[in-house]
Amino acid sequence: MLSVYEGFFSGGARIVHSDVVLGLREGGQHHRVLSIHGEVHREATRQRMEDDACYRALTAADVGVASLGRTFGLGGTDPAAFSGPELADTARATADADVILSLKEQPLALLRQGGLPRRPVVVCLHRSDPENQGRALDDLKAAITDGTVAAAVCCAESTRSAYRAAGVPADLLHVIPNGVDLIRYRPDAPRRLAVRTALDIPLAAPVVVFAARYDGMKNVPLFLAAARAWLAAVPDGHVLMCGAGMTTANPGLAGDIADAFTGAPGLPSRLHLLGVRHDMETVYAASDVVSLTSAWGEAAPLCLIEGMMCGAVPVATEVGDTAAIVAGHGLLTPPDPTAIATAWTEAVMRRDEFAPALAASRERFSRTRMIASYAALIDQVYAGSVDRVRLSEDG
Structure with missing residues (x-):
């Protein structure tokens, strides 16, 4: 081959x-x-x-x-x-x-x-x-x-x-x-603690992760607008951004963040830019919600599957097969920042409710x-x- x-x-x-x-x-x-x-x-x-x-x-x-x-x-x-x-x-x-x-x-x-x-x-x-x-x-x-x-x-x-x-x-x-590899991608309390400790995030704080490359199809401005709304409404919340281009060295992302957080200078302190990570199973395990805001092009987004298998509740816009992946495991949202931020809060509150369905679906995503x-x-x-x-x- x-x-x-x-x-x-x-x-x-x-x-x-x-x-x-x-x-x-x-x-x-x-x-x-x-x-x-x-x-x-x-x-x-x-x-x-x-x-x-x-x-x-x-x-x-x-x-x-x-x-x-x-x-x-x-x-x-x-x-x-x-x-x-x-x-x-x-x-x-x-x-x-x-x-x-x-x-x-x-x-x-x-x-x-x-x-x-x-x-x-x-x-x-x-x-x-x-x-x-x-x-x-x-x-x-x-x-x-x-x-x-x-x-x-x-x-x-x-x-x-x-x-x-x-x-x-x-x-x-x-x-x-x-x-995905179900041995690698699973809920893991030590991993959850390790990542949160490294990023100075309290263990009880709600965390949303966005795992994507910096590309137009991922609709990063929409995600950042939702992050601003959510961080403003949830004082102890934290947002993680992972993937190629998700660093301060990317002038495009820096400009998007500046635009999204104009007038709210304190909020980006709880926005963590992690770039390309080779230990995504630990990042997902540390998160409560895995979010996708893509506008086009997606088919079966790997970030949703990996995050779900680590216990994070998926919240996604409807594109490709996201509706079928998320059904019964999380929430679909319209491409609206307020609706997305509200869904993140709901997903955090209902995490224990979604946990049995996420566990029962593991073989489907093996x-x-x-x-x-x-x-x-x-x-x-x-x-x-x-x-x-x-x-x-x-x-």
């Missing part, structure tokens, strides 16, 4: 896919990873492949990871044009693969290049807005037409619906919901279930490719 990534940078899709690779390897499959970019500049953050937590987890498990060495975000490189040496490296990486997994559509521009070994590709789709990703949808359709793509994994029902509506054949689309489904689909695709080769030889 070969997985092809656009690059290693902070985000839920890469976390899920890397965990799938690790899980399939644990099940006996041999996996390697090829990354188009070795360094990514986005969300006001320089992200080197070697510094990424997913990269380190893969290599620690003896999964080989190679890169074409490109740098994303500095301009000057045509994403659809590849040099001779880059194609040679790709050919070597794909030559002994039986099936290739493409993390989202972006690597398909590479995998469709002429002269590369033809291997069945399973493209893994992680958004609900296929027409809002530049040329990616066109590349996907072209890869389906020329036979490169044998199947597509949709991480959510909203993903399948959106791609069907965009013209992708329904028989190629297979829904495998996201899952990593084991997700990986077994990926393995079954890969076996199906591989068997189909073998049958086609036999038919060709017999013909």
Whole structure:
């Protein structure tokens, strides 16, 4: 098996896919990873492949990871044009693969290049807005037409619906919901105490966590407007912001905070900017509410699932599959800061009420279930490719 990534940078899709690779390897499959970019500049953050937590987890498990060495975000490189040496490296990486997994559509521009070994590709789709990703949808359709793509994994029902509506054949689309490691993501009192102690947050104080990269789809200004309203109404409340670009070094975020908290200079002292964290299970365990304010693009947001499994009540705007994920476990809100702040307070008050439902849903969101489904689909695709080769030889 070969997985092809656009690059290693902070985000839920890469976390899920890397965990799938690790899980399939644990099940006996041999996996390697090829990354188009070795360094990514986005969300006001320089992200080197070697510094990424997913990269380190893969290599620690003896999964080989190679890169074409490109740098994303500095301009000057045509994403659809590849040099001779880059194609040679790709050919070597794909030559002994039986099936290739493409993390989202972006690597398909590479995998469709002429002269590369033809291997069945399973493209893994992680958004609900296929027409809002530049040329990616066109590349996907072209890869389906020329036979490169044998199947597509949709991480959510909203993903399948959106791609069907965009013209992708329904028989190629297979829904495998996201899952997480239930041993890692669980309520944990010592973790809760450790994070709160480190941040000087009292153990009884209500805490809301926002885990997202600094991107327009996440609607950070809406979240900050809700944070202002909530912190003003809840004198002992604290808000945590995690993810790429969620630091004071990001001028965009600094400007958003200044705008949101104009006239309330004391409130940001209870707004904690934590940046990229590699111990999100401890951050979620320290929180009472996990919030999502996204406006578009989400499918099955990993932050909600991870937070829920650690005991945080999800409060989210309705986008992608959030309604199905949150149902019975938390609260949906309109994209209104006052409504969101009110929902956070309600979620804190009802945390004990939601706890049994969160505990009962753990198997639904398990990593084991997700990986077994990926393995079954890969076996199906591989068997189909073998049958086609036999038919060709017999013909």
